[in-house]
Amino acid sequence: MSKLNPTDLQGFVLRGYNMPFARYCFLHFENPTRTRELLGRLLSLVTTGQLWDEKPKSTVNIAFTFQGLAALHLPLATLNTFPVEFQEGMKARSRILGDTGVNSVEHWEDLWREGHVHAWLGINGLSPEDVTTQFEAISALMTETGGAHCLGFQDAASLFEDGAFNAKEHFGYTDGFGNPDYVDICRKAQNGQGKLDKDGKWTPLATGELLLGYADEAGELPVAPVPHLLASNGTFMVYRKLHQNVGTFRAFLNKWSVLYGAGDDYAKEKLASKFIGRWRNGTPTESSPDAPDPDILQKPDESTDFKYGNDPTGARCPLGAHIRRVHPRDSFGFEGRLINRRRISRRGLPYGPLAPAEDPTTPEEAAQLDAVDRGVIFMALNANLARQFEFVQQQWIAYGNDAHLGNEKDPVMGSHGEGEKFVVQGDADPSNPPFVCSTLPNFVELRGGEYFFVPSITAIGMISKELVDPR
Amino acid sequence: MANQNGSIYGLTLLCPILNDENASPSHDLQIREYLSNLTADSESPFAVAPGTHLARLVVMDDVIYVGMPACEEHLKSKYLVLESNFDGDLDNYLQGLATTIPEHLDAIWSHCNGYPGSADKAKFVQYMKNCQLETTFLFAAVNDKTVTQTLAALQTQRAVAHFVAEHQGVDSAQTQRDFIEFLKILDATPPSKPAMNAQPRNIKTGGRNE
Amino acid sequence: MSNINGKVYAMNAITPMRPWKTWILRLIFFVLAKVKSKQQDLINLSFIEFARWVIIPRNRFPFLGDTQKRESLKYDYLLFFSNFNGTWNQYIDAFSAVLSDGLNLIWRWSEKFPGAVPVTPFKDYIARVQFDTDYYYTAYPEATANDVKSAHIVQQELNKFRVQGTTCTPEQFQRTYLEFLIAVQAHLGSTGEAPMVS
Numbered sequence: 001m002s003k004l005n006p007t008d009l010q011g012f013v014l015r016g017y018n019m020p021f022a023r024y025c026f027l028h029f030e031n032p033t034r035t036r037e038l039l040g041r042l043l044s045l046v047t048t049g050q051l052w053d054e055k056p057k058s059t060v061n062i063a064f065t066f067q068g069l070a071a072l073h074l075p076l077a078t079l080n081t082f083p084v085e086f087q088e089g090m091k092a093r094s095r096i097l098g099d100t101g102v103n104s105v106e107h108w109e110d111l112w113r114e115g116h117v118h119a120w121l122g123i124n125g126l127s128p129e130d131v132t133t134q135f136e137a138i139s140a141l142m143t144e145t146g147g148a149h150c151l152g153f154q155d156a157a158s159l160f161e162d163g164a165f166n167a168k169e170h171f172g173y174t175d176g177f178g179n180p181d182y183v184d185i186c187r188k189a190q191n192g193q194g195k196l197d198k199d200g201k202w203t204p205l206a207t208g209e210l211l212l213g214y215a216d217e218a219g220e221l222p223v224a225p226v227p228h229l230l231a232s233n234g235t236f237m238v239y240r241k242l243h244q245n246v247g248t249f250r251a252f253l254n255k256w257s258v259l260y261g262a263g264d265d266y267a268k269e270k271l272a273s274k275f276i277g278r279w280r281n282g283t284p285t286e287s288s289p290d291a292p293d294p295d296i297l298q299k300p301d302e303s304t305d306f307k308y309g310n311d312p313t314g315a316r317c318p319l320g321a322h323i324r325r326v327h328p329r330d331s332f333g334f335e336g337r338l339i340n341r342r343r344i345s346r347r348g349l350p351y352g353p354l355a356p357a358e359d360p361t362t363p364e365e366a367a368q369l370d371a372v373d374r375g376v377i378f379m380a381l382n383a384n385l386a387r388q389f390e391f392v393q394q395q396w397i398a399y400g401n402d403a404h405l406g407n408e409k410d411p412v413m414g415s416h417g418e419g420e421k422f423v424v425q426g427d428a429d430p431s432n433p434p435f436v437c438s439t440l441p442n443f444v445e446l447r448g449g450e451y452f453f454v455p456s457i458t459a460i461g462m463i464s465k466e467l468v469d470p471r
Numbered sequence: 472m473a474n475q476n477g478s479i480y481g482l483t484l485l486c487p488i489l490n491d492e493n494a495s496p497s498h499d500l501q502i503r504e505y506l507s508n509l510t511a512d513s514e515s516p517f518a519v520a521p522g523t524h525l526a527r528l529v530v531m532d533d534v535i536y537v538g539m540p541a542c543e544e545h546l547k548s549k550y551l552v553l554e555s556n557f558d559g560d561l562d563n564y565l566q567g568l569a570t571t572i573p574e575h576l577d578a579i580w581s582h583c584n585g586y587p588g589s590a591d592k593a594k595f596v597q598y599m600k601n602c603q604l605e606t607t608f609l610f611a612a613v614n615d616k617t618v619t620q621t622l623a624a625l626q627t628q629r630a631v632a633h634f635v636a637e638h639q640g641v642d643s644a645q646t647q648r649d650f651i652e653f654l655k656i657l658d659a660t661p662p663s664k665p666a667m668n669a670q671p672r673n674i675k676t677g678g679r680n681e
Numbered sequence: 682m683s684n685i686n687g688k689v690y691a692m693n694a695i696t697p698m699r700p701w702k703t704w705i706l707r708l709i710f711f712v713l714a715k716v717k718s719k720q721q722d723l724i725n726l727s728f729i730e731f732a733r734w735v736i737i738p739r740n741r742f743p744f745l746g747d748t749q750k751r752e753s754l755k756y757d758y759l760l761f762f763s764n765f766n767g768t769w770n771q772y773i774d775a776f777s778a779v780l781s782d783g784l785n786l787i788w789r790w791s792e793k794f795p796g797a798v799p800v801t802p803f804k805d806y807i808a809r810v811q812f813d814t815d816y817y818y819t820a821y822p823e824a825t826a827n828d829v830k831s832a833h834i835v836q837q838e839l840n841k842f843r844v845q846g847t848t849c850t851p852e853q854f855q856r857t858y859l860e861f862l863i864a865v866q867a868h869l870g871s872t873g874e875a876p877m878v879s
Contacts, residue, residue: 095877218777220799259640313867333725334779341774387770399876401688401728401766404827406870421636425866428859434866438636473714483735483760485742487749506816511686517818525731525764527691528816534758535695535810541792544697546742547750552693554762556731585745602743604760608710610723610732612826616833624832625824625872631835632869635862643855650858651847665820 004184004207004214006049008233008456010061012122012347013211013381014049014185016176017059019124020158020165022349023131024239024377025138026111027119027148029071036072038147039464045138048457058125058134062460063237063452065089068118072463077470081225082453085386086236090450091115097390098398103415103446109241111152112448119148120239120452128157154241156349156377169350169376170244171412171443172272174282177303178327180343183207192304196329196336202305210345211235212383217340222383230468233456238344238380238389240449242413246355247369249443254359260424260435270431274424275411277321284323289316289432314425315432319403322412325396332402342396344388348379375444385451416440474606477614479524480561484553486583486602488530498582499530499549505578506530511666516572517555518665522564524618526555528579551583558617565596623662630657684814687822688875689730690772691814692763694807696791697756703736706759706790710734722780728766730826734787735760759791766825773804823872831868838864 006014029035039062047059064072066087070079085093091105091112099105105113121138125131135153142148158165169175181194181204194204195217208216212224213232224231253268261267269292273279279292286306296303308324308331311317317324324331332338352374360366382388395401398415400408409415411422419439426434455463462468474481489498496504506528509515517523529552536543557564568576573589580586585601587594613621634653638646684691698706713719723729739754765772776784781797788794795802821829842861849857 098876218774218798218800220801223801313863319867334722337778338775341778387774391771394876395767395771400870401825401827404831404867404870406825406828406831407873408870421632421871423866423869427863434635434859434862436632436636436639436869473710479731481731481733483733483762485737487743487745490748490750503815509816511683511816511818511822515818518820523818523820525689525817525819527693527762527814527818529693529812529814531693531695531812534697534754534756535812537697537791537793537806537809541697542755544754544756546754547752548742550742554691554693554733556764583745584749585747598745601745604735604737604741604743606733607707607736608714608734610720610729612724612727612730613829613833616829618820620836621821621824621829621832624836625821625828627839628828628832628835628869629871631839631865632871635865635869642851643858644851646858647846647849647851647854650854654843654847666818666822 004049004211005233006051008458009049009211010063010454010457011047011049011059012061012124013235013454016179016347017047017124019059019126020160020349021126021128021131022122022124022156022377023135023153024156025121025123025135025153026117026151027068027121027142028116028151029068029118029148031146032071032073034145035147036464036466038142038145039460041141041145042138043457043460043464046457046460055126057127057130058123060134060138061122061454063120063122063454065117065119065450065452067115069453069463071118073466074463074468075470078225078227078230078468081470083223083236083384083386085390086451086453089115090238090240093390097393098409098415099446101415101417102442107445108448112241112450116151117450120237120450131155154351154377156351159350159354161354168280170246170352170355170374171249172280173276173278174280174297175376176346177278177282178323179345180205180209182210185210190304191301192306192329195340196307198335200307200330200335205340205343209341209343209383209388210381216383224383226470227468230455230459230462232458234459235381235383235454236385237347237452237454238378238382238385238449239452240378241351241375241447242378243373243375243445243447245370245441245443245445246372246374247360247366248441250359250369251363251366252437252441252443256437260433261431271424271435274318274321274435275422277317277323284317285321286311286317313427315427318422318424320400320405320408320411320422322410325400325403325410326392328396328403338402342388342391344380344382344392346378346380348377350374350376375447378449381454411437411440412443414440415446416442473609474561476609476611478558478617479609479611479614480557480559480564481606481609481611482553482555482557482561482564483604483606484599484602485531485550485604486553486580486586487548488551489582489584490548499532502551502579502582503530509575513664513667515666516568516575520568520571522557522559522567522618523665524556524558524621526553526557528553548584551579556611561600562596565599566592569595618665619662622665626660626663627657683817685875686817686819688766688825688828689764689817689819689822690767690769691817692761692765692769692772693812693814694761694810695812696759696761696788696794696810698736698759698790698792700739700757702790703738703757706787707736709786710736719783722783726775726779727827727830728772728775728825730764730766730829732763732765733761735762756792759788764819766827770804773807774800777803821872823874828870828872831870832872834868835865 191202207214257268283292283296397410422437424435426432531550569589737758742752777800784797
């Protein structure tokens with residue numbers, strides 16, 4: 001297979017829909033015959049990758065857990081060809097992922113602890129009513145066929161500030177710069193989003209890093225379940241509900257910016273920029289270390305077109321900053337070839353109410369801010385969960401050896417035990433001092449999640465008609 | 472000679488294991504059993520004997536058949552493989568093993584052909600050399616530091632990281648006084664033992680939060 | 682049996698070679714040892730603590746007499762021992778991605794070697810010719826090659842700084858201490874437990 005067929009792909013695999021509202025429903029199957037009937041009826045509702053003449057009011061997509069595929073009675077010979085990490089599921093992989101302490105399974109929501117989720121059904125919409133209308137239609141279909149029932153759902157929405165939706169998350173950072181470009185996937189290629197070639201130029205990644213059935217960066221077809229027709233044009237999805245402790249985060253910045261600089265807004269924003277490697281409006285510190293560019297969002301190329309080769313000590317972007325960890329670009333030498341098979345595509349939206357603008361002044365106020373159910377729904381797509389998402393999570397977020405940082409974790413995303421630190425590298429300029437944040441709290445807490453297989457339209461049809469032949 | 476890279480010596484031994492049909496369990500299994508119970512922490516024989524950075528012991532059952540059209544063939548003996556990366560000179564190293572961990576050596580190598588025991592050091596050294604294979608190519612990421620120097624450096628790194636974190640926002644006169652005190656304590660602290668777990672905050676540095 | 686101790690993995694592999702090819706491989710290793718620039722990729726890869734290749738000619742397996750029978754073999758053998766940081770998959774992925782030419786040069790003389798690219802047949806081959814470690818020791822289980830290198834840099838910088846740092850005035854100290862911090866700031870990573878690999 002070489003040329004991409006958008007009508008066979010689920011649309012959100014190709015691109016984010018850029019719709020501000022979403023409901024992610026979690027289904028349980030009870031009877032394979034009835035579930036197959038449901039899938040057959042759902043098929044016409046599933047949003048494909050075909051370009052829109054006019055943007056629809058809502059979209060529908062579906063993905064399955066290993067338990068879900070087993071409940072659909074796929075042949076055992078096929079089930080066994082799915083990768084081990086997918087068969088085990090995220091809960092069983094928690095030690096490998098470093099989901100310990102406050103992130104461990106015992107702190108997850110019941111839905112994820114119990115492990116009855118068989119499918120994810122994602123509805124995106126232009127308005128809350130559009131989402132609800134679609135949800136009600138699908139609920140009726142589930143009741144009518146008896147093919148599934150909804151164990152629960154998660155609503156999510158873009159943050160709404162100053163009269164408009166934006167791309168921020170609850171800590172105030174503009175999010176969503178990091179998605180890779182892939183060959184033949186319809187976005188316009190952008191410097192910094194693909195891989196580096198031998199001359200140091202950016203080119204798109206091989207399609208097989210995202211989609212099964214296409215050549216990948218190792219020069220082969222990705223390892224995939226059989227039959228090929230079940231796997232091709234499909235991918236794997238990670239779903240993680242990440243709670244954000246907004247009070248802790250704001251209190252931490254206020255406290256440490258006093259030691260880092262003058263404790264004023266500039267020191268606070270600069271320290272915040274060092275955590276992520278971007279100022280809160282999205283400006284990369286690598287290209288603009290002293291101040292954010294107020295017009296960065298109008299300059300997409302500048303927001304992603306940079307390398308770390310001239311900053312080996314991390315004086316501009318710290319070695320442990322979030323974006324330098326999860327997309328190290330040329331940091332490890334070899335023209336970036338050590339990282340090209342470790343990239344993931346992000347989807348998902350924030351959830352929960354926007355926090356009030358006022359910073360907490362007491363620990364109690366901070367705790368109140370923390371207690372509100374808000375964060376991001378992190379969804380990631382990749383051809384190989386173990387090689388891509390799990391590797392990034394284990395080696396680059398929960399560990400620091402590749403970045404020459406020993407055991408240090410991602411300052412924002414890491415699951416921190418007592419006394420874990422983040423070093424902000426600096427230089428002789430007094431406004432950019434070397435600095436150590438020596439007692440990192442947990443800014444983010446995992447509330448649950450799972451691994452899903454996202455089949456092609458053809459594969460959903462095969463499953464619904466019981467036509468999966470393992471050979 | 473390729474057995475040496477900088478100050479690191481790479482020793483490779485293949486010691487033929489006794490093939491005694493009357494032995495039960497067989498000698499290779501007895502070696503495996505002994506090794507499976509041997510601790511790898513600071514009580515390890517390689518931690519007790521001086522100079523080993525990394526070492527492994529492996530029972531090699533046979534060569535491996537890679538499939539047609541290659542030929543299938545087999546070894547007549549099983550071999551005990553010792554792969555060790557240590558500081559300095561081979562004779563000194565082998566003598567050091569015989570001096571500090573004779574009981575472990577005898578328990579393991581008594582299952583090997585022609586092993587003379589460790590009591591007679593000259594014979595022991597000669598036996599080991601008879602089993603030695605010349606290393607064709609040896610790579611060492613760090614080839615100019617001893618085990619003791621590396622353990623001391625790791626301890627220094629932990630202490631310095633802690634000192635730095637504790638002295639942010641402290642005026643320079645105080646930091647300097649504390650630094651002088653810090654060096655005294657660091658110099659007086661014995662290097663940690665090999666194969667010990669790290670102690671994250673074993674040196675008090677008298678800084679801001681203490 | 683354990684191939685893993687703390688942050689290091691012990692890999693053992695053995696592959697058969699036709700004896701006439703052994704001489705070519707010896708020549709390649711001879712050049713590799715003499716031309717240090719050829720080792721640079723191995724150094725830059727930075728997660729190998731120690732590694733070695735050992736050629737055993739078919740008639741040179743140690744023979745101690747006594748009750749031991751002499752080996753009679755058609756192939757010479759190439760033994761490979763590596764002490765690396767990280768996971769098995771990570772190691773082979775990296776080898777395949779950035780060192781494929783070097784690996785092909787070393788292993789193409791071995792029977793049935795499929796080449797280091799693409800990676801899946803290469804992994805299958807390594808898995809087939811790998812044999813497991815019974816006992817694995819490291820003097821610093823909580824440190825990787827990177828950690829060790831960083832620690833030596835901190836030690837060296839401290840040795841340089843200590844004389845001036847203890848004798849200068851507090852005003853001078855402020856400046857020299859900052860210089861010291863800048864010199865060590867990228868090398869202060871903490872050491873500790875390795876991540877779970879499986």
